[in-house]
Amino acid sequence: MARALLIVLDSVGIGGAPDADAYGDVGADTLGHIAEACASGRGDRAGLRAGPLRLPHLAALGLGLAAAGASGRIPPNLAPEGSPSGAYGHAVETAAGKDTPSGHWEIAGLALPQPWGHFPDTQPTFPDVLTQALIAQGGLPGILGDRHAPGVAIVDALGAEHVRTGKPICYTSADSVFQIAAHEEAFGLERLYALCRVARRLCDPYRVCRVIARPFVGTAEAGFRRTGNRKDFAVEPPGRTLLDRAEAAGRSLVSVGKIGDIFAHRATGREIKPGANADCLLAALEALKALPDGGLVFVNLVDFDTEHGHRRDVPGYAAELEAFDAHVPEILAALRPGDLAVITADHGNDPTWAGTDHTREQVPVLAFGPGVAPRAIGRRESFADIGATLAAHLGLAWDGAGREFL
Structure with a gap:
């Protein structure tokens, strides 16, 4: 064989x-x-x-x-x-x-047979009902980002504010994706994964293919860098x-x-x-x-x-x-x-x-x-x-x- x-x-x-x-x-x-x-x-x-x-x-x-x-x-x-x-x-x-x-x-x-759902290239990009549900069910003080953005650039821009406020960085792209970036230590890796599971359920009605956890480490002074602990939460085929x-x-x-x-x-x-x-x-x-x-x-x-x-x-x-x-x-x-x-x-x-x-x-x-x-x-x-x-x-x-x- x-x-x-x-x-x-x-x-x-x-x-x-x-x-x-x-x-x-x-x-x-x-x-x-x-x-x-x-x-x-x-x-x-x-x-x-x-x-x-x-x-x-x-x-x-x-x-x-x-x-x-x-x-x-x-x-x-x-x-x-x-x-x-x-x-x-x-x-x-x-x-x-x-x-x-x-x-x-x-x-x-x-x-x-059918295309995925995508978020518009507007600011804010996510429907308010989705954002508010994520904040409430995730126990968050709010979110940052809420726009189309390259992952490295948005972490560089908002990483320090995220660490200071505890608000995760939420963003998307031309792909059917809802991405959440958070500091592994200040926010917590397992907490980020748990938040992504909430987002996965909330994104299902919008036909969003993937929710992606984008953990990072570092400081504003030394710079932030993404880690290898990325995790994708995709719908089943x-x-x-x-x-x-x-x-x-x-x-x-x-x-x-x-x-x-x-x-x-x-x-x-x-x-x-x-x-x-x-x-x-x-x-x-x-x-x-x-x-x-x-x-x-x-x-x-x-x-x-x-x-x-x-x-x-x-x-x-x-x-x-x-x-x-x-x-x-x-x-x-x-x-x-x-x-x-x-x-x-x-x-x-x-x-x-x-x-x-x-x-x-x-x-x-x-x-x-x-x-x-x-x-x-x-x-x-x-x-x-x-x-x-x-x-x-x-x-x-x-x-x-x-x-x-x-």
């Missing part, structure tokens, strides 16, 4: 989606613009990286060719040397939006996913990074949440070593998105991509005969784009393993083709969305 490894490079889009105009994202291209910036020297940072974007192992799997399928051009320095070694293509999201859960659920074979089918079949499941939060801890098996990309990937490969036949390891690598995309940090994003590429040989070495690995993404977050939100993009699909014949799989009309393909590989009955490509 076969095994599978599914790796989501959070936000590594490869060119605007066909409906990007509906999101103000025509021309967005996370990977392509990073590669162009690096080729021109705008991706250099002293002590971090310099020169063209170097992703030789991903390029060999077909990443540059997948990007060409989505955007019409191979990004600088990403053409493979010789024939590609993997099956490569690009996928279009059918669900509305450009948020993390919708992308991951569709990857797992569940495409949302409204239908069966690849994970549900694998669990029903008695298969071994290991979820690494944000996967447990994204799927509301349903059918996510053993959950591991190490933190940084490198630690998540190491944990996934360690789990793969002990994974029995028929099992699945599903890992999200979030640093591309949170540390670099939202912060519009081109050199940092480029360095993160190069760091992942350096681990690709380890991924290849960990695969046994019969194993299938898939590398993909859930949306874009172009660090050269205006604003700090995700971008509506197509994503790469790179499939490889000891028995996978290199080939072009072209444009996939849904991320769900990945779930359908993994189900077929694992011998799981499939009645979800998508069509297998191997």
